[in-house]
Amino acid sequence: MDTVVVRWTANRQFVGWDSEGHTVVMDATPASSGEGAGMRPLQVFLCGLAGCTGMDVVSILEKKRQDVRGVEIVVEGTQREDEYPKIYVDVHLHYRVTGYAVSPAAVERAIELSEHKYCSVGGMLGPQVTVRTSFEVVEAAPPGTPSIDRRGQRA
Structure with missing residues (x-):
């Protein structure tokens, strides 16, 4: 508990x-x-949703032996305006996965598994909430390549 x-x-x-x-x-x-x-409490909820699904996606991609270097999730929630409680009726999660040779199909499947099977926070959303997802894969430098920071310095 x-x-x-x-x-x-x-x-x-x-x-x-x-x-x-x-x-x-x-x-x-x-x-x-x-x-x-x-x-605000509803923003905390959106963070909880992103954290829950993010943990799932990273875990699944690691099991698929994907070279993931970073995951960022932007969550946008739209509340209903006509009645109380002012619940979210539309939630959009956009995943930005950075890694080397990461398979877009693997990312798509990891998101799908999180959304429909593993994410407990998302599982608490009722049928009145539309959850939409999108993603992009950002290619990182190959393993062993020195990374360069924004100032052009080796990190």
Whole structure:
């Protein structure tokens, strides 16, 4: 069983932590009596969704022996406006996978497996939520090639 504790600190700000002491700050915007000092709870949910599916995708690609060097997921959520609760009705996840000779078919399959089988956060979304995915594969330098940073220096 997972347990977290969330405590109100001031105005509309809450801090949550897990049993290992990891924390997350949640706050409302200044227009909603907050200070904007942290993510809004629904943004935390989007981060949770991206983290969950990201862990799945990396694990699956490693099992497929893909040379993955980085994964970035941009998540956009659109809330319904006509009634409460203002749930997300459309969520789009765009995966940017960086690696050497990574198979686009392997990435596509890893995303599909995460979406339909493994991601617990995504599995909690009801049928009223449309989840769309897209991805791109960015080619990295071959193994053993020195990497160059933005200033042209060897990293």
